[in-house]
Amino acid sequence: MFTRLQLGIAGILAAALLVMGVVHARTPALVGDAQGTLLDTDAIRLSALEASRLLEETDLVYEELAESAIVSEARLDDIRSGIGDLIALAEAEKNRAAEQQAALEQIIKQSEEQKRKTGDVLDEVLSNILGEPIGQTFGKRATIKVFTLKEAGYRGYMAKVKLHDPSAVRLVLAGDKVGSKGETTSQAAKRTGAKLAVNGGGFATSKGLLYPMGITVVDGDIKTFDIPGDDWSFIGFDAKGRLVGGNIKTKEELKKLGVRHGASFVPTLLKDGKKQKIPSKWANRREPRTMIGHFSNGDLLFIVIDGRQKDYSLGVTLEEAQNKLLEFKVRDAYNLDGGGSSTFYYNGKVLNRPSDGRERLLASNIVVLP
Numbered sequence: 001m002f003t004r005l006q007l008g009i010a011g012i013l014a015a016a017l018l019v020m021g022v023v024h025a026r027t028p029a030l031v032g033d034a035q036g037t038l039l040d041t042d043a044i045r046l047s048a049l050e051a052s053r054l055l056e057e058t059d060l061v062y063e064e065l066a067e068s069a070i071v072s073e074a075r076l077d078d079i080r081s082g083i084g085d086l087i088a089l090a091e092a093e094k095n096r097a098a099e100q101q102a103a104l105e106q107i108i109k110q111s112e113e114q115k116r117k118t119g120d121v122l123d124e125v126l127s128n129i130l131g132e133p134i135g136q137t138f139g140k141r142a143t144i145k146v147f148t149l150k151e152a153g154y155r156g157y158m159a160k161v162k163l164h165d166p167s168a169v170r171l172v173l174a175g176d177k178v179g180s181k182g183e184t185t186s187q188a189a190k191r192t193g194a195k196l197a198v199n200g201g202g203f204a205t206s207k208g209l210l211y212p213m214g215i216t217v218v219d220g221d222i223k224t225f226d227i228p229g230d231d232w233s234f235i236g237f238d239a240k241g242r243l244v245g246g247n248i249k250t251k252e253e254l255k256k257l258g259v260r261h262g263a264s265f266v267p268t269l270l271k272d273g274k275k276q277k278i279p280s281k282w283a284n285r286r287e288p289r290t291m292i293g294h295f296s297n298g299d300l301l302f303i304v305i306d307g308r309q310k311d312y313s314l315g316v317t318l319e320e321a322q323n324k325l326l327e328f329k330v331r332d333a334y335n336l337d338g339g340g341s342s343t344f345y346y347n348g349k350v351l352n353r354p355s356d357g358r359e360r361l362l363a364s365n366i367v368v369l370p
Contacts, residue, residue, distance in 0.1 A: 139370030166241030182361030200364030201263025214264025236262020293333030
């Protein structure tokens with residue numbers, strides 16, 4: 001398609017050629033007719049008028065183009081101005097984002113520093129109460145500090161664990177399946193290469209096989225979901241290695257918590273630093289105990305207290321355990337399977353004295369990898 005400008009120019013050229021053609025055509029006659037034969041002035045006049053008309057149209061085209069150019073220039077100015085505003089806005093947003101990132105990094109730094117200080121304070125609190133740790137492991141995935149518990153009427157062991165990798169803590173099923181002949185805590189620890197291990201959730205026996213009771217989760221897979229009673233609590237760890245749990249009723253609750261590992265027993269001891277009601281059938285009973293909790297900075301606490309041994313350790317009531325946990329500044333805590341199941345394994349051996357006189361075969365154990 002031709003533009004109006006191209007058509008106008010073509011018209012001018014056509015008119016010019018027309019005039020030149022007429023003049024050229026008439027020239028021989030003018031030269032040959034010395035008597036003054038007249039040029040066809042009408043044809044010349046018509047050609048001139050046509051050329052004039054085409055010139056006027058060309059002028060109109062030029063005027064329209066000039067006006068269009070002015071409008072386009074104005075639009076370009078608007079676009080340039082808009083782009084300038086956008087660039088300025090983007091630069092302002094970039095600066096604001098940089099300021100927010102710097103503020104966030106400062107908050108994270110302060111949070112990490114606070115966690116470190118909290119950890120130092122907790123270590124100091126535990127050392128003041130329990131003395132220096134009897135064993136320490138500084139692994140890539142976890143730092144473990146082990147203390148002895150010696151109170152009037154009972155003895156036991158406690159481990160404070162700081163996770164560097166959430167995968168360091170996990171629940172393992174005997175034989176890696178539901179329904180097995182069971183395995184001891186030390187067997188589970190040695191099989192998985194764990195540095196620290198304690199017994200896990202409750203279990204039942206059927207036809208010579210051990211089955212975990214309540215809710216059991218391994219690697220995010222719900223292995224069992226059978227709630228024996230309203231008093232039962234789920235005790236687990238999420239994808240970040242944080243202790244989670246409570247009175248779970250649905251699988252949706254587990255998914256919402258992001259549970260990766262966990263088992264079940266009775267009851268919840270502390271929630272948000274406050275004592276929870278002990279069910280009447282569990283109240284004021286002095287028994288061997290296995291408990292797990294965490295501090296405000298997320299560090300984990302594993303406690304095993306021996307019992308049923310008159311000249312050594314009688315065990316503790318859950319009410320006594322609550323008081324001791326609060327003394328240790330524990331935020332949330334749960335009771336795991338106890339009695340003859342209570343076992344504390346560290347650095348290649350069982351430290352406590354299980355009430356059965358030997359380790360019990362169990363359906364599940366909690367291990368901490370170094």
